[in-house]
Amino acid sequence: MALRNAVLAALIDRESSGYDLAKRFRVSVANFWTSTPQQLYRELEKMEAEGLLTARVVKQEKRPDKRIFSVTLSGRDALRAFTQQDPKPTTVRDELLVQVEALAHADVPSVRESIRARIEQSRQRLDAYEKLLAEILGPRSHEEFLATGNRIGPYLTLSRGISFERENITWGELALSVLARRYP
Amino acid sequence: MALRNAVLAALIDRESSGYDLAKRFRVSVANFWTSTPQQLYRELEKMEAEGLLTARVVKQEKRPDKRIFSVTLSGRDALRAFTQQDPKPTTVRDELLVQVEALAHADVPSVRESIRARIEQSRQRLDAYEKLLAEILGPRSHEEFLATGNRIGPYLTLSRGISFERENITWGELALSVLARRYP
DNA sequence: GGCGCCTAGTCACTTTTTTTACTATGCAAC
DNA sequence: GTTGCATAGTAAAAAAAGTGACTAGGCGCC
Structure with missing residues (x-):
């Protein structure tokens, strides 16, 4: 439903x-x-x-x-x-983060590899989202678009997707650097 | 499973x-x-x-x-x-974003209210996560903790949660400002 | 002294999601 | 000439998840 x-x-x-x-x-x-x-x-x-x-x-x-x-x-x-209607709260399911939560009891090289794969995937998604956003914007600047454009909804959801994937990448890089330091 | x-x-x-x-x-x-x-x-x-x-x-x-x-x-x-194992890709389910995607066909005042509620909820979660992180850190700085602490896994997952909720708030505020402008 | 919330669950039912395996055709590469 | 990928789906079963109602004592509050 x-x-x-x-x-x-x-x-x-x-x-x-x-x-x-x-x-x-x-x-x-x-x-x-x-x-x-x-x-x-x-x-x-x-x-x-x-x-x-x-x-x-x-x-x-x-x-x-x-x-x-x-x-x-x-x-x-x-x-x-x-x-x-009231939207239900967000549900998230992220196995990678479950693995990271259990880091002290994990096979660290595998987890490291999974983080790398996640970064790569997020890069690809980011790329795809940015292209879609550019299509929505057309030749307009963000400012112009926000004042006059008509696909505001998709603009906003794509923006959220973009910041989400960026944060994934940033977080993944932090995680890798911590792992490099603590589990050389 | x-x-x-x-x-x-x-x-x-x-x-x-x-x-x-x-x-x-x-x-x-x-x-x-x-x-x-x-x-x-x-x-x-x-x-x-x-x-x-x-x-x-x-x-x-x-x-x-x-x-x-x-x-x-x-x-x-x-x-x-x-x-x-290879972690499965993240699954996300966010009804609020579905509502926003359909903005042009939506009851805008309701959606606006839902965005406000989301911001409020994210503030509360952010607060809770930051407190948990402070507990993990104890008196140590992030630097010290990352070099010597032992709950690295929870530190990393909490960090991800914190940036996620921050982005939620930032995004929500952007969305509200756009709505204020386009659907006064 | 009644209302509602907190602790600490259980039970029955329904809905949703995932998994696995199929059917077909066309195209390109090797 | 066959392997693999893209298009465009269908079917059935199993597993997981979600909903709603119920039990039962204690505590605080007004």
Whole structure:
């Protein structure tokens, strides 16, 4: 019942196939909501059955046909109603931090390697987010955009994603330097 | 199967009752892993049955008796083995950001209020994390601690929590200022 | 002296999420 | 000429997580 709100938010400005939506979840929505493709396909079916979405089939010649989903009026109402509710507190699940919490009882070289991988992944995400943000901004400065732009919501969520990944990188580097010092 | 690693990491340096553990999850572990009390009680039972934890009953006079769990040798092994695995990528679920993503279709006053509440909550968490960090540091400076302290793991995870909550506050204030400008 | 919160849980049920394994076609590289 | 990757999904089962209600004594407060 919660995934559907993220789906509505993702589809409201841009209709998508399940496959496309899964890709968008992987590269940008992941910033505030994570979901597997399977979960999305199921949710899309349910949402269509409940009238929140409509689907139209697009025939393709060189590829399998696809179904493009868009938000119905009833879906819009649901989204608006959702924005009136109290959002649940953020849930985070980060296995890397669990490993770090247990550092004194851990296999330190493995953890070190995992931190490195996390830094690398955060660099890539940061890069992707910054590109998306640049697309939203177009030729405008942040100032101009904030005064006149119309994709304020995505601008703000992307900004949050960017600062999150930056902090990941900074933190990872701190962690590596501490490890280098304490577990040479 | 994933919650258990967080439980092991939380119990390895300090045995706890289920109730206490739930409190610790609420106030500090939440930083990298979220869980409800029910989930914890269930997981503790299973882990005891599998020999990862042992429980001893502590009789209390003015309160209900409690069962204190601690990590067994087998639990230690499991924790170490976990630190050798590739951590799964972070999963985040943040309804507030979903609401913000859908800003153009949202009930803006409600969202504004939710952002305010988030800022307030982050302030409180920041405060709590900083106090915990001060406890870990004791009278030492960060420098001294990093060179000689022994709770490096918790230091690092708390640091991550602190920067996360700071960024939440900064982001929330940016979001409010944008809203004030665009939806007066 | 009643209200509500704190401690310390248990039980039953429902929902959500994850995992694993399938079906197909097309394209590029080797 | 087959291996691997991208597109575009479906199905079923198992595991994990979340919700709500309940027990029961103690404490403080007004």
